[in-house]
Amino acid sequence: MHDPAHFLPSFVWRADRAGAVRYVNPWASRYLGLPAPHIVGRNWHEFVHPDDINPVLDALRQMHDGNLLRNVDVRLLRGDGVFHWHTLHLQAQRDESGRIGDTVGVATDIHHCRHAWAMYEASERRLKAACQGAGMGAWEWDMKSRHVRMTEQLAELYSFPSGTDAVTLTDLWNRVAPEQREPFQQEVAQALERGGPFELDFQLDGTAAPPRWLRMRGHPEFDQQGVLSCVHGVTFDISRQRAAEERLILSERRYRALVESTGALVWSAHADGEIRPADEPWGKFTGADPQRLENWGWLDFVHPDDREMAREAWLTVLRDGTAGTITFRMRRYDGHYRMVQAHAAPLYDAHGTLQEWFGTTTDVTAQHEAQAAIEARSLRLTVAMQAAEIHIVAVDLTSWTLSFEMGGEPRVGETLTYEAALSRIHPDDRPVLDGYVRQLATGGDPGAHFEFRVLNPRGEQWMEGSALLQRGADGKPLRLIASVVDITERKRMELMLRETDRRKDEFLAMLAHELRNPLAPIRTAIALFEKHDGKDQRSADLIELMRRQTEHMTRIVDDLLEVSRITQGRIALQLEPILVGTAVYHAVEAMAASVEARRQHIQVDVSDATAWVRGDVTRISQILVNILNNASKYTPEDGSISISARADEMWVEIVTTDTGSGISAELLPKVFELFSQGERTLDRSNGGLGIGLSLVKKLVELHDGTIAVESEGEGRGTTVTVSLPRLHHHERHSALALSEPAAIDKPVSLRLLIVDDNRDAADSLAMLCESEGHFARTAYSSAEAIEAAAQLRPDAALLDIGLPDIDGYELARRLRAKDETSPRLIAITGYGQAEDRLRAQAAGFDYHFVKPVNIKSLLKLLSSLTGGR
Incomplete structure (x- = not known):
């Protein structure tokens, strides 16, 4: 048998105390571009980037202090001369004298991950710079937790303390000016009810001086059930724009009042252009005797910078003999110059002879200022658009x-x-x-x-x-x-992250499936050891220890597969009415041995024994057992665990409380994230893979339920509440119960053919069957199985599906002709999905077991088969 590292798709080496390489696996040899004999004996320094040698040496020194495990990120030299980033997992081994001898290194390639992260950080910096340039802050409201995540720019706009990146919705809305707060919340609620993007203007309270106006643009998002999950958007300061608008409005009001109170300044002129102003309006406007404006005297009241332009424009109108308009500044009675607009129209007689000119002069100062304000606002908008x-x-x-x-x-x-x-x-x-x-x-x-x-x-x-x-x-x-x-850069990053997530899911599924194969012979071997008589107590304890750890490993593998299937949408629930009290008691019964082994106390309270829900029996049990297992794992010996069920008209709540280690405030918001865990001890006594609650949450949501985790802090216990829709009496349907196999009067020996390309799995299963009195013959390939079946004529064949030459489905068809019932065909496989079972049934299999096989169930089945002979 090869060393397990021989098959790992990772860089593995072993070096002695002096740093000389004593072993590399094939993967490392291919990566370095050198045959293994050319690597062995060379110092590991030759393959590590010079800048990363000291970090590795530091990690090795720390292991001399007693910690035999260390991780460090290094760059390893590839065969083409290029360095790639790896995470190097170092583990020291002690020699017979207790001193540290060889060191084993396992390197995982993280080069593309680091590159993707660098690209992501660069994109974030560009986005932050764009927001700063545009004076814009981004935010996201989590409508379930009612928390707001925000950028630094948004915190500054709201005058939150420096470094604030998250607040509650209440904290955010309390920054709105009190008189606008209720209308603002109503407008937000209406916008979210409409479900489309929205835009709101509002004023902040007196925290900011001068008062600050903000404009919010948001976009709501809904989950698959149509429930509002989050709202995201941007907010920017419009105080200057608002002030300009208010100044413009004020200026327009003044202009209208002026026009209403004074009217236009009317004048006339001779055909040669000598002006005759109206007495009263002109006197009021200029504060001078109107006679001073006659003929060309009006030029004395024109701004010096505009005087020549106005004179030439008036001469041009006179020369052309057509209507014209002139704009210039004119001094008012208070000494201020006003922007006025003079309109002149010629009056001709019936013969086409010019008789005189008629005109009006209107104060257009307000319009002029408004136009300037609009141009200024347009300029600001242009700058913002260029920045963004x-x-x-x-x-x-x-x-x-x-x-x-x-x-x-x-x-x-x-x-x-x-x-x-x-x-x-x-x-x-x-x-x-x-x-x-x-x-x-x-x-x-x-x-x-x-x-x-x-x-x-x-x-x-x-x-x-x-x-x-x-x-x-x-x-x-x-x-x-x-x-x-x-948004090209952002989209590329999204697609890259999505592809990375897909590959992660595929890897988890592959990893979990591959782990099933070595578990099968281990479980079978343990079952054989348990059957032997005459074991001393120490041997019995060791066998029990191996059995518990194998079951623990099996649960971890199952959880990995479940997470992968749910993530990929491959879980289909078999819904039926379930009595909640029964489900709770079954879960407690399943955990009883573990709780008793830890000397913990468990209390069950099902106040409403008649509450029903509609669910998948297996999945509901999985939810409750997982929660209870977590409670037991994080509760010390002599600790207490309680589980209760209560119901109202709409919901059934199952509440689990423990007196364990509790959850820190920092970890609590992350408990449902995949691979999220709190602090781990070196012995990982409280560790796992960090997928338990993530799996539970996904299963609860598949049942249209919710789950909440509460803890007052570390060392103060944890409470988990699962809420499921209640199923009322008129909605229930009867469910059929499977009957137990008929009792066996006298066991009879079977001829069994066991086929598996994993020799350990086949041999251990054969030994187990023979210990029950059956005759078992093993085959390690389909061709060998067909030859053995012709000689043995077995009563039953236990076939692996993933065989290398002819797969188990085709082998089943060849072993048993159509319309025959012998031999009985039993699938022993790592494929356990519903479609896998259907495919096995179509191939002629009578029974289907998933690796690692439940030994009691398999032996019970074989015993029932003997009863039919």
Whole structure:
């Protein structure tokens, strides 16, 4: 047999105390590009990046202090001369004298992970810089926990202390000005009920001075059940914009009051241009005798910088003999210059002879200031768009042509027909985007943001945008206006993370399946040891220890498979009415031995013994046993565990409480995350894989239920509450109970054929069957099995499915002809899904066992078969 490291897809070496390499596995040899004999005897320094040698030496020194396990990240030299990052797991081994001798290193390649993380951090820095440049803060509301995660910019906008990255929704809403708080919350609730993106303006309370106005843009997200799960968006400061708008409104009010109280300044002029102002209005405006304005005297009241321009403009109007408009500054009675606009119109007689000019001069100061404010606001918007790299696209619905803006500046010559623009879109996204545009053009709801890919010489470019429909004065659709942002880097990172997550799920499934094979012969061997008489107490204790650890390993493998199946959506529940009290007592019974071994006290309280739920019996049991196992694992000896069930009209709650180690405030929000654990001791006595509660949460949610974990802190115990929808009496249906096999009068020996390419598994199972009085013959390939079956004519064949030459399904068909019943076919396999069982049934198998086999169930089955002979 090869050393297990021989088959590992990881870099494995063993070096002596002096650093000389004594062993490398095939994987390490392939990675280094050298045969193993050329590596053995060389110092490990030669294969480690020079900058990483000291960290490795530090880890080795620390192991001399008593800790024989250390991890360190290093760069290892590949065969092509390139260094790749690895996590090096070091384990020292003591020699017969107790001194540290050889050191074993197992290196796991993390190069791509580090590269992806570096890209992610760079993207985060760019996003942060863009938000800072735009004065914009991002946030996300968790509507289940009612907590808000925020960026540094948002915390600054709300005047939260530096370093704040999360608060409650209540803390956030309490920062809204008191008089606006209730309307603000109502508007948020209405926006979330509509389910679409929303935008709100509001003022903060007196914490910020001067008062600060913010604009919030948010987008809600819903889970698969349609329940609001989170809201995310951005918030930015609009105080300056708001102040400008308020100044503009105030200026407009003043202008209207001035026009209403004074009216326009009316004047007339001779055909040669000599002005005759109206007495009263002009006197009030200038505060001077109107006679001073006659002829060209009005120029004395014009601003010196505008005087020559106004004179030339008036001469031009006189020369052309047509209506004209002149804008200039004119001194008012208080000495201030006002921007005025003079309109002149010629009056002709019936013969076309110019008789005089009629005109009005209007104070347009307010309009002028408003225009300046609009231009200033437009400038600020342009700067913000440039900082955020926002593109504006306008679609003229009369001609179906597109024009573009970048940073508020139109792109000259960048006008395209709609069809030409659509041809630049990725073919897979083209129909969806076209449908969206045409729906919006007919007045449809724009909905949420849209994403699409643009084809350009540099490759695919991901874009995200939102659009709205602009209508004309007649209410007809006029144009579509869309804002578009380049999200290529973010999308690449999303796709990369998604692919990484998929590979992780596939690895977990593969790992769990492969672990089943070595567990099968171990469990069988333990069963054989248990059957031998004459064992001393020490041997019995050791056998029991091996049995417990094997069962523990089996549960870990099962949990790994369950998480993988749920993540990939491969779990199908077999729903039926379940009496909650029965489920609770069965779970307690399953944990009784473990609880008793730890000398713990367990209390059961099922106040409503008639409460029912609809669920999968196996999964409900798995949920409760997992929770109780956690409670027992983290509760010390002589500790207490209680489980109770109570029900109301709508829900059944199953509450488990323990007096164990509790959960820290830092870990509590993460307890349902996969592979999340608290502090582990060196002996890992309280450790696992960190998948138990994650698996339980997924199973509870598959039953439309909820789960909550509460703890007052470390050392103060934990409470887990599972809530499931209650099933009422009129909804229940009768369920059939499986009958027990008939009693066996007299056991009879069977001829058994055991086929497995794993020799240990086949041989140990054969020994176990022979210890029950059966005759067993083993075969390690399908060809050998067919030959042995012809000689033995077995009563039953126990077949592995994953055979290398002919698989177990085809072997089953060859061993038993159609319409025959002998031999009985029993599948022994690591494949346990429902589709695997159906495939085995179609191939002719009578029974199906999943590795590692439950020995009692298998022997009971064989015993029932003997009863039928």
